[in-house]
Amino acid sequence: xxxxxxxPAVRTRGEGNLFAHEKFPTAAKRELKNQQLRANLRHATHTxxxxxxxxxxxxxxxxxxxESGSRIKENVMARLPELLEQFEAAFTARGxxxxxxxxxxxxxxxxxxxxxxxxxxxxxxxxSMATQEIGLNEHLESLxxxxxxxxxxxxIVQLGHDRPSHILVPxxxxxxxxxRDIFRAExxxxxxxxxxNPKELAATARAYLREKFLNAKVAISGANFGIAETGTLGxxxxxxxxxxxxxxxxxxxxVMGIEKILPRWEDLGVFMQLLPRSSTGERMNPYSSLxxxxxxxxxxxxxxxxxxxxxxxxxxxxxxxxxxxxCIRCSACMxxxxxxxxxxxxxxxxxxxxxxxxxxSPLLTGITAEENSSLPYASSLCGACxxxxxxxxxxxxxxxxxxxxxxxAQHSVRKAPxxxxxxxxxxxxxxxxxxxxxxxxxxxxAGRLLAGKDQRISWLPGIAGGWTSSRDxxxxxxxSFRDQWAQREKFQKSQGPQLFQQSQASPKPTGKQGE
Amino acid sequence: MVGAKEDILSRVRVALQGDAPVTDIPRxxxxxxxxxxxxxxxxxxxxxxxxxxxVKVVLATDLQxxxxxxxxxxRSVVVPHGLDAQWIAGVADxxxxxxxxxxxxxxxxxxxxxxVLTSSAVSVAESGTIILDGTPTQGRRAISLVPDQxxxxxxxxTIVEILPEALPRLQPSHPQTWISxxxxxxxxxxxxxxxxxxxxxxxxxxVEDA
Amino acid sequence: xxxxxxxxxxxxxxxxxxxxxxxxxxxxxGHTVIFPTGxxxxxxxxxxxGYFKDALPVVRxxxxxxxxxxxxxxxxxxxxxxxxxxxxxxMLAHRCGDAGLAADAEEVxxxxxxxxxxxxxxxxxxxxxxxxxxxxxxxxxxxxxCHGMRLLRLGDRQRNLLESVDGLEFAPLPEADQxxxxxxxxxxxxxxxxxxxLEDKADxxxxxxxxxxxxxxxxxxxxIGGGLSRRGSQARTVHLAEILASTRDNPLVIPxxxxxxxxxxxxxx
Numbered sequence: 001x002x003x004x005x006x007x008p009a010v011r012t013r014g015e016g017n018l019f020a021h022e023k024f025p026t027a028a029k030r031e032l033k034n035q036q037l038r039a040n041l042r043h044a045t046h047t048x049x050x051x052x053x054x055x056x057x058x059x060x061x062x063x064x065x066x067e068s069g070s071r072i073k074e075n076v077m078a079r080l081p082e083l084l085e086q087f088e089a090a091f092t093a094r095g096x097x098x099x100x101x102x103x104x105x106x107x108x109x110x111x112x113x114x115x116x117x118x119x120x121x122x123x124x125x126x127x128s129m130a131t132q133e134i135g136l137n138e139h140l141e142s143l144x145x146x147x148x149x150x151x152x153x154x155x156i157v158q159l160g161h162d163r164p165s166h167i168l169v170p171x172x173x174x175x176x177x178x179x180r181d182i183f184r185a186e187x188x189x190x191x192x193x194x195x196x197n198p199k200e201l202a203a204t205a206r207a208y209l210r211e212k213f214l215n216a217k218v219a220i221s222g223a224n225f226g227i228a229e230t231g232t233l234g235x236x237x238x239x240x241x242x243x244x245x246x247x248x249x250x251x252x253x254x255v256m257g258i259e260k261i262l263p264r265w266e267d268l269g270v271f272m273q274l275l276p277r278s279s280t281g282e283r284m285n286p287y288s289s290l291x292x293x294x295x296x297x298x299x300x301x302x303x304x305x306x307x308x309x310x311x312x313x314x315x316x317x318x319x320x321x322x323x324x325x326x327c328i329r330c331s332a333c334m335x336x337x338x339x340x341x342x343x344x345x346x347x348x349x350x351x352x353x354x355x356x357x358x359x360x361s362p363l364l365t366g367i368t369a370e371e372n373s374s375l376p377y378a379s380s381l382c383g384a385c386x387x388x389x390x391x392x393x394x395x396x397x398x399x400x401x402x403x404x405x406x407x408x409a410q411h412s413v414r415k416a417p418x419x420x421x422x423x424x425x426x427x428x429x430x431x432x433x434x435x436x437x438x439x440x441x442x443x444x445x446a447g448r449l450l451a452g453k454d455q456r457i458s459w460l461p462g463i464a465g466g467w468t469s470s471r472d473x474x475x476x477x478x479x480s481f482r483d484q485w486a487q488r489e490k491f492q493k494s495q496g497p498q499l500f501q502q503s504q505a506s507p508k509p510t511g512k513q514g515e
Numbered sequence: 516m517v518g519a520k521e522d523i524l525s526r527v528r529v530a531l532q533g534d535a536p537v538t539d540i541p542r543x544x545x546x547x548x549x550x551x552x553x554x555x556x557x558x559x560x561x562x563x564x565x566x567x568x569x570v571k572v573v574l575a576t577d578l579q580x581x582x583x584x585x586x587x588x589x590r591s592v593v594v595p596h597g598l599d600a601q602w603i604a605g606v607a608d609x610x611x612x613x614x615x616x617x618x619x620x621x622x623x624x625x626x627x628x629x630x631v632l633t634s635s636a637v638s639v640a641e642s643g644t645i646i647l648d649g650t651p652t653q654g655r656r657a658i659s660l661v662p663d664q665x666x667x668x669x670x671x672x673t674i675v676e677i678l679p680e681a682l683p684r685l686q687p688s689h690p691q692t693w694i695s696x697x698x699x700x701x702x703x704x705x706x707x708x709x710x711x712x713x714x715x716x717x718x719x720x721x722v723e724d725a
Numbered sequence: 726x727x728x729x730x731x732x733x734x735x736x737x738x739x740x741x742x743x744x745x746x747x748x749x750x751x752x753x754x755g756h757t758v759i760f761p762t763g764x765x766x767x768x769x770x771x772x773x774x775g776y777f778k779d780a781l782p783v784v785r786x787x788x789x790x791x792x793x794x795x796x797x798x799x800x801x802x803x804x805x806x807x808x809x810x811x812x813x814x815x816m817l818a819h820r821c822g823d824a825g826l827a828a829d830a831e832e833v834x835x836x837x838x839x840x841x842x843x844x845x846x847x848x849x850x851x852x853x854x855x856x857x858x859x860x861x862x863x864x865x866x867x868x869x870x871c872h873g874m875r876l877l878r879l880g881d882r883q884r885n886l887l888e889s890v891d892g893l894e895f896a897p898l899p900e901a902d903q904x905x906x907x908x909x910x911x912x913x914x915x916x917x918x919x920x921x922x923l924e925d926k927a928d929x930x931x932x933x934x935x936x937x938x939x940x941x942x943x944x945x946x947x948x949i950g951g952g953l954s955r956r957g958s959q960a961r962t963v964h965l966a967e968i969l970a971s972t973r974d975n976p977l978v979i980p981x982x983x984x985x986x987x988x989x990x991x992x993x994x
Contacts, residue, residue: 003777003821012526029917040704047705064544071540078535080527094688100519152711153702169702176704198703202711209712214622230687240660240698240713247656248622258523265687269679270544272693276642283562284642284695287713289656295690297616298655309523317530338904342921378915380908380922381773383875403775420910424771428779431734431766432786438762441738456954466913470920471951474739481732481741485760499752500745 005320005405014311014364016104016134020349024374027347028339037173037344044172048335051281052388058283059273068270070392073326076261077316083228083261084307090231094293096303103310104134107255110306111136111220114253115145118302120217124209126235126242127151128222129167129329130255130308132351136220147220148212150241152205159186165345165353168279168331173344176201209241219245219300223256224328225271226305229264232292233305236275238285246289252300257308259316259325271328274390279330311364320401321363326391327356333385333395339378348375355385359398367405376402419463434482441480451475548641548676555640555674556721562643566696567709568717578668578722579605582632585666585718589630593620593658597651602668603632614658625661631714632666633659637681638674643696645669645719646681648689656692665714667694669721727757729796731787731837733806734766736943743943746970747802747840753857753970754848763790769809772817774910781821784814788826791833798847799837802966803942804873807839812876839873840966841882841941853969854891860973862892865963866935868926868949870942871904883941883965890968896935900925907948923952930960937979941965 020027031037056062076083088098099114101107115123123140125131125147137147137158149158153171157164160182164170171179176196183190183201187208194204221242223233233254235242246252262271276285294303315325334340334354345353349371350361358375367373376399385395410418417425430436451457456472459465467473479487484500491498550558560570573581583605586592594603596615603611612628614620620628634652638645645667647653659665675681685691698713709715728751732744748758767787771780787810791799801807811834818827844850853859867887873879888895906912906922926949930938938953938960940946950962963979971977 003781003817005777005820025915025917028915032917032921044705061544064541068540068542068544071538074538075540078531078537080531081524084524084527100523102519102522106519150712151702152700156702169705171702172705179703198706198708201703202700202708206711210626213712214626227687232687238698239700239711241711243656243660243692244712247660258527266679266682269682273544273642273678280701282695284639284644284693286566286694286696286699288691288693290687290691290693292688292690295649295688297619298649298657298690307520307523309526313523313526313530316527319534322535338906338922339915339918342918376775377911378918380871380904380906380911380915380919382871382904382908384871384902384904387875400773400775403773404777405775407775407777420774424774424776424779427766428771428776428782431768432782434761434763434765434786434790437734437737437765444738458955463913466916467951469916470923470955471912471948472954473947473951474954476739477741479741481737481744482760482762484741484745500749 005401005408012102012309012311012314013366013369014103014314016310017132017351018311018361018365019370020361020372020375021370022349023371024347024378027349028343028378031343031347036175038342040173040175041341041344044166044169045335045341048168048281052278052332052335055277055281055283059277065270065273066390066392069274069390070326072262072267072270073391074323076263077259077322077325079263080258080261080316083263084258087226087228087231087261090229091293091305094231096231096293096305099304099306101306101308101310107134107306107308107310108136108139111253111255112140112143112145114251114304115140115218118218118251122146122148122216123218123220124148124150124212124216124245124249126219126221126237126245127154127170128220128255129351130222130257131220132164134255134308134310136255150209150212150245151237152202152239155205155209156182159183163346166331166334167329167353173346213244213248216245216249218251218253219249221245221252221254223254223260224275225260225262226256227262227265227267230292232265232290234268234288234290236285236288238280238287240287243287243289246291247299249300251302251304253304253306255306255308257310257312259312275328275330278332278388278390314366315360315363318363321359321398323393324356324359324363324398326393327360328391330390332388332390336384336388338382338384339380348378355379355395356393359395359402362402367402368409373406373409376406423463438480438482441483444476444480445478447476448478544679545677546679548680550640550676552671552674555676556671556723558640558676559638559643559669559674559721562640563696563719566643568696568719570719570721572721572723574723578602578720581720582606582666585720586630586632589664591628592630592632593625593628593662594632595651595654595658597654598632598634614654616655619655620658622657622661625657628662630664630666631658631662632668634668634670635673637684638669639676639678639681640674641677644678645694646685647692647694648685649691650689656690659692660713663714664716664718666718666720669719671721671723674721726797727759727795729791729794729799730758730760731764731791731799731801731806731810732760733801733803733943735947736802739947740943740964743802743964743966746964746966747800749970750844750857750966751800754850759796761790761794767806767809769806769813770909772809772813777817777820780817784817784830785826788814788829788833791837792829798843799833800840800843801837802840802964803944804839804870804877804879805942805944807837808872808876810834810837839877839879839941841879841886842877844886845882850886851889853886853889857969858972859890859969860892860976861890861968861971863937863979864894864896864935865937865939865968866896866898866930866933867901868898868905868930868938868940868945869901870940870945873941874902879941886969887939887965893968896933898933898938899929901929905945905949907945912948923948927952927956927958931958936960938962939965939968
């Protein structure tokens with residue numbers, strides 16, 4: 001009997017920045033040593049976590065909103081072809097131009113040619129996960145086009161020649177002093193006396209970017225959603241850099257994943273309640289911009305949209321993992337994740353870190369790509385992410401499913417079983433029969449020999465050594481419960497009802513054993 | 516890239532084959548609020564103040580004075596062409612320039628302008644959100660973005676309690692800016708700083724019907 | 726009523742005292758406890774590690790052991806195993822297209838309760854001191870384990886039972902809702918991250934001022950206890966069932982820690 005893992009038949013692979021280049025445990029081990037990172041992350045995740053809980057608890061209908069959000073996205077996935085067509089018709093009817101990109105390579109080429117057509121060599125950018133994912137900045141840079149990140153955190157990351165470590169607060173791994181040093185070194189005209197006061201740092205970024213905004217001819221953005229019914233695109237932000245980019249330049253190029261569609265205008269009433277509260281823990285983010293194609297003399301005159309697949313159809317084909325595409329990139333899951341909180345985003349390798357990244361990256365690329373198969377194991381399955389997710393993505397269930405895909409994939413290529421395979425096979429044999437387990441439990445007293453005088457085991461060989469590296473195991477009991485139960489039953493037959501503590505085979509004078 | 520659309524759509528269809536039923540969408544969340552106008556004004560004020568916006572609540576007869584007070588230090592003000600001229604009449608010492616799609620104020624000039632005065636389309640009390648929709652009393656998006664102070668008038672009749680009530684009142688095809696307080700960032704050690712790229716001052720005047 | 730005990734493999738082999746305590750509590754309330762001897766394990770370790778094929782015989786065995794049995798409800802002193810029985814067994818059965826197994830798994834799952842759930846929702850135990858004679862004169866903190874909290878939605882059931890024990894001084898656990906880092910094979914595969922989580926949990930337990938940390942999941946307690954033991958902490962872990970079973974006449978004796986030596990899940994009665 002075979003087990004249906006629902007592995008996709010559609011073979012497109014996401015490319016770009018979707019890969020863990022080293023195994024997660026290896027990367028995590030390194031990041032765990034970074035005390036500054038640990039402190040920043042703890043502060044950040046706990047702060048946002050608490051804010052989120054406060055603003056979420058204000059809404060009496062939060063669970064209804066979550067349910068609607070979840071079901072709307074389910075509906076979008078089921079109707080995606082017609083909704084994409086509907087969106088395209090509405091968007092182009094108002095003067096927008098749509099381009100379709102199978103993967104990162106195609107998307108980058110489209111954006112490049114659109115910029116080339118303007119003759120510009122410098123563009124301003126709104127923070128966008130999709131363009132991070134496809135590696136657009138690096139691509140443009142290699143062609144001599146300077147893409148300037150205008151979100152404060154993205155700017156910090158860019159000027160520091162660094163990588164974002166969080167979807168929402170990409171520079172969360174940097175403290176104010178580090179940021180001051182980056183600004184002093186990288187921003188032309190930054191005062192040499194610049195202090196590390198956040199207000200002053202923000203003012204420096206404002207002065208530097210203001211000049212860029214006023215002169216920019218081309219802007220590049222992502223989109224939080226595209227509304228099929230009306231052809232409307234939306235960007236949700238805080239600083240106003242988004243408004244600058246979406247309003248002042250002549251040409252606007254937006255890159256959006258095909259899953260970002262919402263069916264109807266009224267759906268904003270759900271998602272614009274779910275997103276800000278889940279994301280920044282605010283009742284509403286300071287600025288949201290909505291535009292529907294071109295609008296007379298108000299705003300850019302050349303409006304483009306690149307519709308991106310880059311592995312999304314692959315994820316869609318995975319019946320059990322499909323709902324990962326419901327993600328609205330709020331980052332609530334990473335803010336509550338005990339693993340992310342300790343390792344930070346870089347350990348995940350991909351543009352998408354944290355719990356959602358641990359499922360999304362392998363779903364977009366396939367489980368066998370690079371070291372992405374290590375990502376679904378980067379979770380204790382505590383379930384905090386599922387509770388926090390505004391669109392109710394069952395991340396733990398999908399993590400387990402991807403682990404199963406990994407095990408299948410490994411078994412199909414592996415010559416010899418691993419220690420884990422052997423352990424699991426043996427445990428399966430032992431634990432699928434009460435009789436066999438009873439027989440094996442006869443060996444428990446032997447385990448007591450492993451424990452020292454102090455009744456604990458502090459070293460085990462092989463993969464079990466992963467346990468005893470930081471934890472003891474108590475000495476096993478003299479006998480198993482099922483043995484004790486059998487003893488009692490025998491006793492009761494001859495002597496009448498007995499309570500357990502009076503039927504101990506060999507009561508111990510001291511309490512020093514794990515019985 | 517001819518054909519990419521067909522590639523993608525056909526992959527989507529294959530991906531969904533037979534195992535993605537279209538289900539109904541439940542909408543059990545609140546569709547309408549319960550507050551009266553006085554409560555709405557209080558609620559909206561509370562939210563805006565929380566965002567560090569300045570708020571005045573005035574009767575229509577006092578609007579001109581309230582605007583003049585907020586603009587007391589502005590040497591130059593831009594207004595959209597559809598705005599009631601009376602609103603700005605109390606501002607004596609500032610240069611007032613009118614912006615329209617036909618005669619847009621150049622962005623450099625906007626950058627040198629101290630303040631902007633607009634009306635607004637709809638406001639959501641629960642989230643402290645003021646929505647501009649580019650109609651003649653609100654003007655092009657650039658004018659409410661580039662100057663450093665945004666004075667925004669909110670007629671009390673345009674306030675709703677919750678977001679789902681606001682959406683039917685809006686024209687999706689109009690470019691919209693949803694504003695909830697002055698621009699802000701928390702990107703440096705999560706310490707909130709008000710005023711990044713957008714206006715650093717948001718001054719809201721809620722006008723009650725006399 | 727007739728209650729079938731699902732001891733869980735870890736309790737059966739490592740913590741028989743927890744199973745004995747469970748039986749004792751239920752018998753004290755006048756119920757009959759049976760022990761289906763065919764039982765072994767819920768298969769959660771296999772499922773959570775992605776070894777679905779190896780999980781299948783384990784799941785089949787559990788479902789067979791508890792199907793069509795002569796009992797009203799089944800109980801286990803472990804939230805995660807109950808969650809596995811309720812959620813993972815039907816899922817796996819559906820995956821392998823075995824409709825019969827799925828139906829049986831659903832039926833077994835519906836009849837299976839975690840101990841505090843059974844006591845609170847079915848047996849109407851709201852005051853352990855009054856109804857069970859529970860007496861435990863110690864300062865105790867409490868770690869709600871993830872699967873009980875988030876998969877079974879136990880809420881305050883375990884905590885309320887603890888707080889109603891005579892003589893027990895309850896000390897709240899800081900950041901109680903944070904995972905202890907066990908996560909089954911996660912603790913081995915991602916040992917470094919797991920250890921970092923465990924360290925924080927141990928810090929919280931020490932910060933609570935309690936000498937004992939109670940919980941309802943033997944595996945999490947083994948993890949936390951193993952960490953406390955390794956760091957030479959004076960604090961240790963104890964299962965909720967053993968606290969509830971402890972009485973004035975027959976108290977659970979907690980031996981003093983000596984030189985950092987800790988006996989987990991300790992004591993005899």
